[in-house]
Amino acid sequence: MPQQEPVATSLASTVREEIGAALAEVDADLARRYPGDPGTRQPVHTVYVPGDVFAADTIRSWGEAARTALDEHAPDAAALAAVLGISDELAGPVYDRVRAKLEREPIEDLRVDFEDGYGARADAEEDEAAARAAATVAAAYQDGTAAPYMGIRMKCMEAAVRDRGIRTLDIFLTGLMKAGGLPDGLVLTLPKVTYAEQVTAMVRLLESFEKTHGLAAGRIGFEIQIETTQSILGADGRATVARMIEAAEGRATSLHYGTFDYSASCGVSAAYQSPDHPVADHAKAVMQVAAAGTGVRLSDGSTNVLPVGGTAQVHDAWRLHHGLVRRSLARAYYQGWDMHPAHLPTRYAAVYAFYREGLEQAAARLAAYVAKTGGAVMDEPATAKALSGYLLRGLDCGAVDIAEVARLTGLTRADLDGLAGRPAQAG
Structure with a gap:
């Protein structure tokens, strides 16, 4: 075979070395701030149950009530x-x-609520409810009846309720430790955040708890609930949600949009407070850009139109809810x-239809990309990552099975994890 002639270059190797040295700090900063998706399962929803209502049979009773609604309507x-x-x-x-x-x-993620859904109670009453919640959550993980993710929403860091929120968090976490330790599915929610300093305060609390109990630094993460205008735009006119992610020092697991508090803070009248209102879309777009690549996930809010009453009324509420979920997806x-x-x-x-209706097309595009055979759509690595992520989310929630994905793509779960940038065999 003919010998390939060397290509000509003009730059000295020292130039590359100097540029590498100049950008080393930037490289490190990018790696720290934008580690990518954690590769674990993300629940499709969060169910909030007031602290005084939560009980050992909550998950079972919600499943039974949901099946009864199906049977009837x-x-x-x-x-x-x-x-x-x-x-x-x-x-x-x-x-x-x-x-x-x-x-x-029936429930993928359950939050025992000690904030708006619980309200102001006597200290002794909330102490008892927080201790009971810890014991109930611990028992559920021990006997296999827990949801994949469980935890509490404490009161916020505003002055009027700060001490109460901190005490409830302490009682709950201490109760879990006494019952055998923190479960892998533990999730904590910090609501009504207005300043990044409140996020920093939450980090300091968790650091102190970890040191007290000899836990690994960073063991406890938390969600930031975006339900105030200050969490989107600060008094200086600058976007603030990215500052909150930074202030969490790697502990922020997700951002949750609070439909009603945020809408109300923007002056939206009650009849129009909904996840599809323009103020909601703006806030969620800011959240989405701020969280992109950081490993912090996103959750939409809720509708307060309940599927109760006669069949016609239930069907109307179902159509509304189904449409909102589809829109979010x-x-x-x-x-x-x-x-x-x-x-x-x-x-x-809504979730299952979303993943099943696109299954064959996504699988075909991904298979063509891997085989480098091309097709009607020319996909790039970023799109292949999105396609595999779509299939993985469908697998995680039960919308599709690994056997049908493998049949359509010729890929294993490990292959999909690799294309999506997830650790192999992640949650």
Whole structure:
């Protein structure tokens, strides 16, 4: 074979070395600030239950109530499909998976609420409720009845309720430690954040708790709830949510949009407070850009229109909820809040239809990308990452099975993890 002629260059190697040295600090900063997705399972929703209502049978009773709502208002696949506009092709698989989910794992993420859903109580009463919540959560993880993710929403860091919130957090975490340690699925929510300094205060609290109990530094993370205008735009006119992520020092796990508090703070009247209002879209777009690449995930808010009453009223609420969930999914908000057991059927119907209707196309595009065979769409590495992430989220929530993904793509779960930039065999 003919010998390849050397290519000509003009720059001395010292130039590359100087540029590398000059950008070393930037390289390190990029790696620290933008580590990418953690590669663990993200729940499709969060259920909030007041601290005085939460009990050992909460998850089971929500599943039973959700199945009862289906039996009464959509007893078969055709009935649910007619209400929600699901195609005939998807109706059966979606309905069957929804029912199975409600029996097997009706709640993916449960937050025991000590904030707005609980209100102001006597200190002794909240102390007892926080201790009971810790014991109940610990027992659920020990006996296998827990949701994949569980924790509390404490009161915020504003002066009027700060001490109470800190005490409740302390009682809850201490109770878990006494019951055997912090569960892997532990999630804490810090609401109504207005200043990055409040996030810093939460970090200092958790650092102190970790040191007291000999836990690894950074063991305890938390969610930041975005429900004030100051968390989006500061008094100086600068965006603030990115500062809050930075202030969390790597402990922020997600940003949750608070539909009603945020809308109200913008002056939106009660009848129009919804996750699809323009003020919500603006806030969530800012959150999305601030969190991109940081490993901090996003959750949409909720609707307060409950599926209760007669069948016609339930169907109206289901259509609204289903449409809002679908809208969020299309906008890359893969998690949201559910406020009532009868929201669960439409949460899972929307999620399962979303992942199943795009399964074959996403699989074909990803298979063509891996095989370098091309196709109707020319995909790049970033798109391949998105395609594999889509399939992985469908697998995580039970919308699709690994066998059908493997059949359509020729790829294993480890292959998908690699393409998505996740650690192999992640949650």
